[in-house]
Amino acid sequence: MRLFTFWDGDKYALGVKTKQGSLHVDSTGESHGFDSTDIMAIIKEGEEAVIRLRQWVESLDNARWLDESALEYGPCVTEPGKIIGVGLNYRKHAEETNAAIPTSPILFSKFSNTLSGHGERIIIPLETEKLDYEAELAIVIGKRAKDVSKEEALGYVFGYCPANDLSARDLQLKTSQWLLGKSCDGFCPLGPYVTTADEVGDPNQLAITSIVNGEVRQNSHTSDMIFHCNEIISYISHHMTLEPGDVILTGTPEGVVLGFPPERQIYLKEGDSVTVEIENLGAITNSFIKDNSFVSMKSQT
Template sequence: MKSVTFYKGSALNLGILTSKGVLDIEEAGNFFSIKVPTDVRTLIEAGEIEKEAIQLVIDKASASDRSFFHDDKELEFGPCVDHPEKIICIGLNYRKHAEESKMPIPTTPIIFSKCSNALTGHRSSIQLPEQAEKVDYEAELVIVMKKEAKNISKEEARSYVYGYCTGNDISARDLQFKTGQWLIGKTCDGFCPIGPVLHSDEEIENPNDLGIKTIVNGEVRQHSSTADMIFNCEEIIAYLSQHLTLKPGDVIMTGTPEGVIMGYPEDNQTWLKDGDEVIVEIEKLGKLQNSFYKERVENQPADKLPKISL
């Protein structure tokens, strides 16, 4: 299943991506008097009965003369997971990225976090903090948990996953390295765009072998594969579960490959600036597009971006 969130007024709604467009599942379910999940958390925890109900609503909506579907280019997207209990990030998880950062290759996963204020969606405009001058992009595969996990093995880890999406671990490097703790440079407002589409696990055969890249103003900056991760998805989940309880809807960002601005020679570092457009693309998961601006503009319009298709 492929899901998104989108705004109707100030409310964030759940949409199901179909060949006809994005289905407003709540509106359609109410019309056909079929009870279906209407938010991301309920969708993640849905059983077979609820999934069958969703498919029934899709079938009925597809055959109906009434339109319940939206063109994705007309939508204002939210983060594809909107209320995770935790946003957990893995640092230096690609060998070449550790090397370009001039840091030792980790022997155990490096863990840090972001807060929910950092969450935003596809095509949102992200403010560059006044206190930071060195804002960087980081293309990342995102894991979304399906059920509670504690002390599980890597062999069973995949059965605890709901799905995957594209993410960008935006980082203010001058704030990040002010102290030994990275948090302040990682969780500024809007510094965790994820989406636009959350793909359930059965859609992705092998998350550890997906192409991943970043394009800045039309120029490819990162181009790698999740096969280059030092710790793969199953190892990350198992390791985290040994130290904390993972919950349904938890978001795990799995690290970024080489090609970040911080890895460039110092005299060739051009940090993100007002007007820049960044696209993070992961094979089978789609493109996440965001623009950046320096000063707050009231009602910053999303349609200033050329809208890429889902």
């Protein structure tokens, strides 16, 4: 099942993407025994909520279909307690940046201010001249995970979604800590959908691409991860407790601007558009502006 959030007036609403189109999970759901319209509530309740939601979708006679072209999407996970990134987790990406192959996962943090949705225009901070894209598979945790084994780890996943780990390289590499370059406003587009784990199968068997202004820049496969998804979840859970709704960004493949020779490094600029697409999960597209007076589409309506 594919779930998403969108702006309904001044608040987020819950949607379900089906083969026939997109549904608004609104108050009509109550008569079908389903009364939650909060993506975080669905994630925290887990499998039972997803089963109930599926039954609701299947029972609808007069569905409230949405005009997808008119939607203003929110991030598909709206309130993660933690956003944890994994650096240099694709072998070819480590090689293109002349970095040593990690022997343990390299972890860093993003925060809730970085969240953005499909179609959102992201402001390029005035402090950077080197904004880079990073296509990533995001894991959404569905159950509390502490000291879990690699063999059990995928059982703690609610679902997966495309993400763009936007990185201001000049800020990222200004010090030995990456946080500043990773945590500017809007730097973690998630979505459009979170696809439940039962419909994904092996997360390390998915094609992953990024497209910048119509040009394919990254064209890889999650099997190239140095630490696979189950290893990442297990590793993190042995150091901190993972909670439902936590998001893990699993690293990016080769093809980022930072990996090009200096003479070919053309970073993102105002007017550019980046799409991150992952097999069976969908594609998220964002454009970029350099205008601190920008007002969101939601506030203009």
